[in-house]
Amino acid sequence: MDCLGTSLLHPPFREINFSVIGQYVDYLVKEQGVKNIFVNGTTGEGLSLSISERRRVAEEWVTKGRNKLDQVVIHVGALSLKESQELAQHAAEIGADGIAVIAPFFLKPWNKDVLINFLKEVAAAAPALPFYYYHIPALTGVKIRAEEVLDGIQEKIPTFQGLKFSDTDLLDFGQCVDQNRQRQFAFLFGVDEQLLSALVMGATGAVGSTYNYLGKKTNQMLEAFERKDFSSALNHQFCIQRFINFVVKLGFGVSQTKAIMTLVSGIPMGPPRLPLQKASREFTDNAEAKLRSLDFLSFNDLKDGNLEACS
Numbered sequence: 591m592d593c594l595g596t597s598l599l600h601p602p603f604r605e606i607n608f609s610v611i612g613q614y615v616d617y618l619v620k621e622q623g624v625k626n627i628f629v630n631g632t633t634g635e636g637l638s639l640s641i642s643e644r645r646r647v648a649e650e651w652v653t654k655g656r657n658k659l660d661q662v663v664i665h666v667g668a669l670s671l672k673e674s675q676e677l678a679q680h681a682a683e684i685g686a687d688g689i690a691v692i693a694p695f696f697l698k699p700w701n702k703d704v705l706i707n708f709l710k711e712v713a714a715a716a717p718a719l720p721f722y723y724y725h726i727p728a729l730t731g732v733k734i735r736a737e738e739v740l741d742g743i744q745e746k747i748p749t750f751q752g753l754k755f756s757d758t759d760l761l762d763f764g765q766c767v768d769q770n771r772q773r774q775f776a777f778l779f780g781v782d783e784q785l786l787s788a789l790v791m792g793a794t795g796a797v798g799s800t801y802n803y804l805g806k807k808t809n810q811m812l813e814a815f816e817r818k819d820f821s822s823a824l825n826h827q828f829c830i831q832r833f834i835n836f837v838v839k840l841g842f843g844v845s846q847t848k849a850i851m852t853l854v855s856g857i858p859m860g861p862p863r864l865p866l867q868k869a870s871r872e873f874t875d876n877a878e879a880k881l882r883s884l885d886f887l888s889f890n891d892l893k894d895g896n897l898e899a900c901s
């Protein structure tokens with residue numbers, strides 16, 4: 591099984607600071623062991639960028655990632671089918687490795703067939719690119735089960751390659767895997783604190799915001815799972831959960847992810863865009879203290895007598 595952490599883009603500053611993307615690529619590859627990137631998704635505030643910004647961000651990741659990254663998948667979902675198609679075509683032109691699309695979330699598809707028709711029109715604009723459906727019902731409000739969407743999807747969308755599943759419904763996720771065993775689909779799980787459970791259900795990879803700075807830790811969990819050392823895999827997952835549980839209680843989202851990533855990587859991710867608000871200083875200080883006590887920051891100044899540290 592090919593289980594890889596995939597990381598997201600943070601557009602640095604309100605005006606996108608394209609100049610740090612090269613450094614960002616090197617950081618993910620060298621420090622986190624992350625070689626697959628999902629661009630312009632939730633964490634990258636893809637839906638808060640203009641179309642021309644989305645094109646430039648995609649270009650920059652593809653260019654800077656050349657010969658360094660394995661796969662760069664571009665999220666091209668939009669409310670306007672036409673814009674989505676333009677972005678899909680653009681992704682193909684610049685040599686991206688795949689495209690992903692969320693369900694349109696303002697005027698919504700109310701049944702599976704309508705959703706598939708929308709996705710199909712986008713996929714057709716990039717007929718040579720692997721296509722992923724990005725299932726994130728809590729944010730899109732489109733609650734059509736992924737299992738239903740996948741039923742017969744290959745006949746409608748020949749380039750269908752896989753599912754990015756960002757939901758906690760493991761019955762739905764498990765059935766997506768179970769009902770498509772004969773097909774070589776990728777099942778990418780998007781709830782970082784539950785990844786181990788999804789691996790048991792047959793996830794083939796992971797996409798998540800925390801892999802920006804917990805990529806190395808998560809890779810250790812994936813390696814333990816691969817060698818069937820489940821008790822060690824569980825220790826790693828619990829360790830990751832301790833951190834996520836802590837920050838969730840403080841209020842955790844895209845803004846907070848940027849603040850944490852800036853802190854851990856030293857690369858300035860900048861503030862988020864409205865309607866998001868910058869993480870508070872209090873949040874960042876608390877998150878930093880937690881990262882240190884769990885040994886997730888490289889300066890090991892708390893090692894002695896630190897009962898919480900994760901090995």
Ligand SMILES: CC(=O)N[C@H](C=O)[C@@H](O)[C@H](O)[C@H](O)CO
Nearest residue numbers: 632756780781782783798799800
């Ligand atoms: C809604 C959201 O942003 N989900 C992210 C990716 O799909 C996850 O990576 C979460 O940030 C992570 O699992 C923490 O809850």
Ligand SMILES: CC(=O)C(=O)O
Nearest residue numbers: 598631632633798799
């Ligand atoms: C976290 C994630 O999967 C995204 O940014 O789309």
